[in-house]
Amino acid sequence: MVQYRKEILPITPLANLLDERRAKRRTPEAGQSDAAAEKISAVVIRLADSKDVILEVHRILGIVKVAVENLTPPSRPGVRGSLVIQERVTELLDIEALLSDPQRRNTLTTALVAAGVEN
Numbered sequence: 001m002v003q004y005r006k007e008i009l010p011i012t013p014l015a016n017l018l019d020e021r022r023a024k025r026r027t028p029e030a031g032q033s034d035a036a037a038e039k040i041s042a043v044v045i046r047l048a049d050s051k052d053v054i055l056e057v058h059r060i061l062g063i064v065k066v067a068v069e070n071l072t073p074p075s076r077p078g079v080r081g082s083l084v085i086q087e088r089v090t091e092l093l094d095i096e097a098l099l100s101d102p103q104r105r106n107t108l109t110t111a112l113v114a115a116g117v118e119n
Helices: 034-038 095-100 102-114
Strands: 002-004 007-009 011-013 041-046 052-057 079-085 088-093
Touching (some): 007 052
Antiparallel strands (some): 002 007, 041 052
């Protein structure tokens, strides 16, 4: 839970909403201290219905403005497509689709109820 703009919101791990394709989940990077490994990187997203959602992510590499044209087709549910940003293949997520999927939405709803927030 975290306070954001006078509201208490749950932090939902993005990994809980997006299907994992790796055979083995990510682990803390070599040489990283325990404190750094436990640090949470989070992104606040304002949904179309003006609700805020906080997603925990592995790490934030930067913030860039890009033209979203010529996306490669999505490779899995919840992804709009892929593009290259700063020489890295990057998936553009469809957050609304991820959160509208009843099975995935249940993860967020459980967190909201635990936080005492009504949907």
